[in-house]
Amino acid sequence: MLLRHHDAANLAAECARCGVRSASVCAVVPDEDIEQLATYTQHLEFEAGQTFINQDEPAEDFFVVTEGHARLCTLMPDGRRQVTGFASPGQFLGLAADGNYAFNAEALTPLKLCRVTRHGLKLLMSQFPQLEQRLLTEASRELSVAQGRMLLLGRKTARERLASFLTEHAGMAACRDVIVLPMTRTDIADYLGLTIETVSRTLNALRRDGLIEIDHVTRIRLLDRPALEDIAAGGA
């Protein structure tokens, strides 16, 4: 019971992040409701490489990443792949689904998820109106991001794509200029609409130009963030 209580609080807090502290959620949710919610809720763990959402399968569930990173991608019959995004803790998955899932989702690192059935999500939303609001905000943000990615995929050069990728992963904060990539070159290539060879070559070109340093295959240090941001934006 306490565990269930914790589960529901977790869900409401971690799934929703709708501005309500988990404590206050606990206070607000009657015990019988929590029991009801718990039946729709489940915590899952996956190893790196495992697929937990399959493209074209009926979209039954909704997920929230609680730990680790995942990769979302769409596939073409001949194997061509487009990584549409990477999911980190706190992100929602399955929203884009309308009938069937439109993408594959695979664990990039050991992954922990919270799963909610569609029905459970509806229940949650009716109980926490802020959740629906939060989801709408989240979806809007995702749409903005998607537009930026269309610009990247449709109009940017390889150099600009890599610069965009690096600055994006360095985050907005000026704090840390060393980024550790949890994904392979293949993932990066499929994310940027390039080949692994081009990613490798372009990364080395940026290194030769003194813009980055490649400590390790997965560890990159940004030496001149402003210049990279300028390249990313398409500045001459």
Place this chain on the structure above:
Amino acid sequence: MLLRHHDAANLAAECARCGVRSASVCAVVPDEDIEQLATYTQHLEFEAGQTFINQDEPAEDFFVVTEGHARLCTLMPDGRRQVTGFASPGQFLGLAADGNYAFNAEALTPLKLCRVTRHGLKLLMSQFPQLEQRLLTEASRELSVAQGRMLLLGRKTARERLASFLTEHAGMAACRDVIVLPMTRTDIADYLGLTIETVSRTLNALRRDGLIEIDHVTRIRLLDRPALEDIAAGGA
């Protein structure tokens, strides 16, 4: 007053399309609320070519297309352009905005819109919970579409992009195989991440292959829809 009533009903029906008939909406909305709503609501008209949403400007309003077609695009400082979508009657605009608009919106044909302020939208949503639901559904659908476009922009060949574009515009229905494009070759090129020359050449290649017929620059007849759909999907 009657006009206002009509405006609000129009808004609730046309903006929301949330499963509630406008008649019943009229019945449900008290007159004082309608007056309140009307202050947040406005009908606008634009001529072809006019811009009504400017990238990077504060996102004050939310729009619904009621008549005509619009073009959404993002720009790079040097003028490179990516058309992220075309909006037709019934579509929402401005959802993707989070603080500032992330795109430009321009009338492609004479255009009629319904404008709602952000505050008015909040008010509407609190009065019609179905509206928020409807917006979330819409956003989810848009996200799915966006993923498909990322695949197109990142991984498809020019031929596949054109085939995708044509079948997409022919709609799902098997009814009509003649499509009339309300946009220029430049718009198509910027939508597909190609140049106008490549669009023109590829279109003629499809014509030579007996897959389409180009009655007029803007009027295209699909002669072999299944084949086009196969190409669009990347079938060998």
Place this chain on the structure above:
DNA sequence: CGCGAAATTGACCAGACTCAATTGTAGTGG
């Protein structure tokens, strides 16, 4: 150390872009 997978590097190729010339299409005014 040694194996297999991932990443890098090089040589070559091709699909799409660029630049330029030509043709076609609306729209305008004589």
Place this chain on the structure above:
DNA sequence: CCACTACAATTGAGTCTGGTCAATTTCGCG
């Protein structure tokens, strides 16, 4: 009705970015 203009679209020739294919090299791990 027909030039005439301005712009959109097509067509052609040549180039270049990024892809393909193949050979090493490096990394991760038992």
